Amino acid sequence: MSTFPDRRMRRLRRTPALRRMVAETHLGAEDLVAPLFVREGITEPQPIASLPGVMQHTRESVRKEVAELAALGVAGVMLFGVPSHKDELGSGAFDSHGIVQATLGDLRHEVGQQMVLITDLCVDEYTSHGHCGIVGADGHVDNDATLALYAKAAVAQADAGSHMVAPSGMMDGQVAAIRAALDGAGHAHIPILAYAVKYASALYGPFRDAVDVQIVGGGDRKGYQQDWRNAREALMELQLDLDEGADIVMVKPAITYLDIIAKVRALTNVPLAAYHVSGEYAMLKAAAANGWIDGPAVALEQLTAVKRAGADVILTYLAREMAEVLR
Numbered sequence: 001m002s003t004f005p006d007r008r009m010r011r012l013r014r015t016p017a018l019r020r021m022v023a024e025t026h027l028g029a030e031d032l033v034a035p036l037f038v039r040e041g042i043t044e045p046q047p048i049a050s051l052p053g054v055m056q057h058t059r060e061s062v063r064k065e066v067a068e069l070a071a072l073g074v075a076g077v078m079l080f081g082v083p084s085h086k087d088e089l090g091s092g093a094f095d096s097h098g099i100v101q102a103t104l105g106d107l108r109h110e111v112g113q114q115m116v117l118i119t120d121l122c123v124d125e126y127t128s129h130g131h132c133g134i135v136g137a138d139g140h141v142d143n144d145a146t147l148a149l150y151a152k153a154a155v156a157q158a159d160a161g162s163h164m165v166a167p168s169g170m171m172d173g174q175v176a177a178i179r180a181a182l183d184g185a186g187h188a189h190i191p192i193l194a195y196a197v198k199y200a201s202a203l204y205g206p207f208r209d210a211v212d213v214q215i216v217g218g219g220d221r222k223g224y225q226q227d228w229r230n231a232r233e234a235l236m237e238l239q240l241d242l243d244e245g246a247d248i249v250m251v252k253p254a255i256t257y258l259d260i261i262a263k264v265r266a267l268t269n270v271p272l273a274a275y276h277v278s279g280e281y282a283m284l285k286a287a288a289a290n291g292w293i294d295g296p297a298v299a300l301e302q303l304t305a306v307k308r309a310g311a312d313v314i315l316t317y318l319a320r321e322m323a324e325v326l327r
């Protein structure tokens, strides 16, 4: 036995080299996926006030951004579309000329082999009412009718060159419906990154500015996204998505749900993703802009925490700046 006091805890913290040798968690560009917004019908990229540093891209500027992210070693991008016209069904989500499908046509040749092109699969950006599906006569989102839209969107995205589809709408049975549609259309090799655990979070506010979404009548998504008072319910969502064939599962948001990430990690061996969402990014940027926190230091600490909790892949608006720091 060592003498009192036992100094084992501090001995290995003495120099940066010692700390690096015993560090348990490492963050790299290969862990990161950058969410990107591409807007139809604009000629100049548009800044998003609540997401400083993030843009609504043109088809041309997104091309450049993706090429630069690939060169920085970022693992992938998640594409979101902002259409110039919205309708009841969100048809831009499954139209072969929709903005994301058109963008994939540009990107697949440019960076097709170097990084993973992921497409968010939902219709809220494309619907006039802002909901993630078809609104029924009773005012609620119709689960089964919506599954048919998601199936069409999945095929349209895969046909256009998506490498991976990421259903985020939280309809029951969406993973199974999308798997069947992809398989039936000759896309059996396209994986599904399932937003398996997605809470009805107030942290999505800035994202809705980014995609110009307002939910009709000041509504919310609590009828399909999860109640943040619940943890066991997340494990049921996880199990269902695994049973339906999810290739990767995601927890969202990230920092507010580290307990859920750790629980999901313990229960599955499929790769686990976590989404550090728009509100988490905006809070960090606002405090940093005021000089109240050291922005890059907090960013590194937060994203490392998400990995430490068990995530393999992190979706984050910080991807580019982190990749620049980490290389």
Ligand code: PBG
Pocket (backbone or CB within 6 Å): 120, 121, 122, 123, 124, 125, 168, 169, 203, 204, 205, 206, 207, 208, 221, 276, 277, 278, 279
């Ligand atoms: C739905 C979707 C949302 C986000 C990703 N996919 C918004 C929502 O559910 O309201 C939010 C991402 C973020 O806040 O960064 N298409």
